[in-house]
Amino acid sequence: MIPTSSSSRSYLARVLSRFLICSTLILALSVALKTRSRLSLLFPSFASSSSQHTAIMSYTQERYIAELAVQRASLLTQKVFFEKAKGTVSKDDKSPVTIGDFGAQALIIQAIRKNFPNDEIVAEEESRELYEDKALSAEIWRLVKDIKLDDAESDSILGGPLASEEEMLKIIDQGNSAGGASGRIWALDPIDGTKGFLRGGQYAVCLGLIVDGDVKVGAIGTPNLPVDDAATIDASTGAQQADSSANGVLFSAVLGEGATSRPLGSGALATSKSISMRPVPDIAQAVFCEGVEAAHSAQGDNAAVAGLLGITAPSVRLDSQAKYCSIARGAGDIYLRLPVKKDYQEKIWDHAAGDIIVREAGGQVSDIYGNRLDFSKGRTLAANKGVVAAPKAVHGQVIDAVKSVLKL
Ligand SMILES: Nc1ncnc2c1ncn2[C@@H]1O[C@H](COP(=O)(O)OS(=O)(=O)O)[C@@H](OP(=O)(O)O)[C@H]1O
Ligand SMILES: [Mg+2]
Numbered sequence: 001m002i003p004t005s006s007s008s009r010s011y012l013a014r015v016l017s018r019f020l021i022c023s024t025l026i027l028a029l030s031v032a033l034k035t036r037s038r039l040s041l042l043f044p045s046f047a048s049s050s051s052q053h054t055a056i057m058s059y060t061q062e063r064y065i066a067e068l069a070v071q072r073a074s075l076l077t078q079k080v081f082f083e084k085a086k087g088t089v090s091k092d093d094k095s096p097v098t099i100g101d102f103g104a105q106a107l108i109i110q111a112i113r114k115n116f117p118n119d120e121i122v123a124e125e126e127s128r129e130l131y132e133d134k135a136l137s138a139e140i141w142r143l144v145k146d147i148k149l150d151d152a153e154s155d156s157i158l159g160g161p162l163a164s165e166e167e168m169l170k171i172i173d174q175g176n177s178a179g180g181a182s183g184r185i186w187a188l189d190p191i192d193g194t195k196g197f198l199r200g201g202q203y204a205v206c207l208g209l210i211v212d213g214d215v216k217v218g219a220i221g222t223p224n225l226p227v228d229d230a231a232t233i234d235a236s237t238g239a240q241q242a243d244s245s246a247n248g249v250l251f252s253a254v255l256g257e258g259a260t261s262r263p264l265g266s267g268a269l270a271t272s273k274s275i276s277m278r279p280v281p282d283i284a285q286a287v288f289c290e291g292v293e294a295a296h297s298a299q300g301d302n303a304a305v306a307g308l309l310g311i312t313a314p315s316v317r318l319d320s321q322a323k324y325c326s327i328a329r330g331a332g333d334i335y336l337r338l339p340v341k342k343d344y345q346e347k348i349w350d351h352a353a354g355d356i357i358v359r360e361a362g363g364q365v366s367d368i369y370g371n372r373l374d375f376s377k378g379r380t381l382a383a384n385k386g387v388v389a390a391p392k393a394v395h396g397q398v399i400d401a402v403k404s405v406l407k408l
């Protein structure tokens, strides 16, 4: 339709008013952006809080503290082993591991409280038993009060020595968070693989940071793993080598920044090296890492999965999250933890640090259905069953075999 002169005037007026509205909006937007950038220059925290969802957090400080805290707690566990557990004939004697568990938990929680006072902590142990057993509490305090890192500065960053036995007991109980889907939550297993600890085999001091349900940082100390990535460990027992100075590794990872390791005994100044899973061009050549305890993972099912994949090499059997660490550095390829009891819920402290170390080393970690481990459900992995960890390229093949064996 051709506009008449009056309708063309109103048409022009409409265009003009739209132009004015648009320019006002553009002006307002540019003023807002300028104010924001000025604010973030003046107050850097404004920039980081407002762009938190898009920026990648580096977690440098968290990794640093986690590594030092795990290192210091590992010293305690070694002291406890050599003073208390070595030569223990009965594996049922719980006291050495109890001392190590509580002592390591106290030292690590103190370091978290000192550096990240607002964070929550989900830790395995609770101190009720210690309030009832004064002799046990006194014995733990005797060992804990003298533990320090060689480097005094690092030690004071962790909070220095604990003030008293009472403080130690209070601190142990600060690992009682319910966990969940929001906020910053540390998952702590002061000694993972308690049976391995007692038998002089593999155990691990494990600490992970979960932020809004997602693992961001992990640190694991494995006092009895060989420093040499290629050293063989006894395939059937995972026992330490005779020369203990060749043992002790600290693993860590930050989401998006890779996984590293360094000798555990060499303090904060040692340089870390990057680690990665080894490629598996032919799955029949892969090596399984599996648990020692028949009650924790279904070893008959593991063997059936290996058979389906054509794997003939014997599995390397290790207690603790040393299994995650071993495959992350290429000393083994696949970690299977197929459920024995249908209703057992895995604990978040048994998996958080290992999960991120393997994923950052090029692996994929899932449950038996192929779903990612979900750390947002509280103190347990309530939404998952079992664990399957493997290099990304072959993970799908392993899941197919697991599903076929378990008839899922
Ligand atoms: N039934 C069942 N199924 C699965 N997992 C269980 C079960 N019972 C216990 N646990 C937990 O296993 C933790 C030790 O795991 P490990 O990997 O060292 O055990 S194993 O060597 O694989 O058998 C162990 O951790 P720690 O207590 O820290 O040693 C337990 O939390
Ligand atoms: Mg454990």
Ligand SMILES: [Mg+2]
Residues within 6 Å of the ligand: 124, 189, 190, 191, 192, 193, 194
């Ligand atoms: Mg434990």
Ligand SMILES: [Mg+2]
Residues within 6 Å of the ligand: 124, 194
């Ligand atoms: Mg336990």
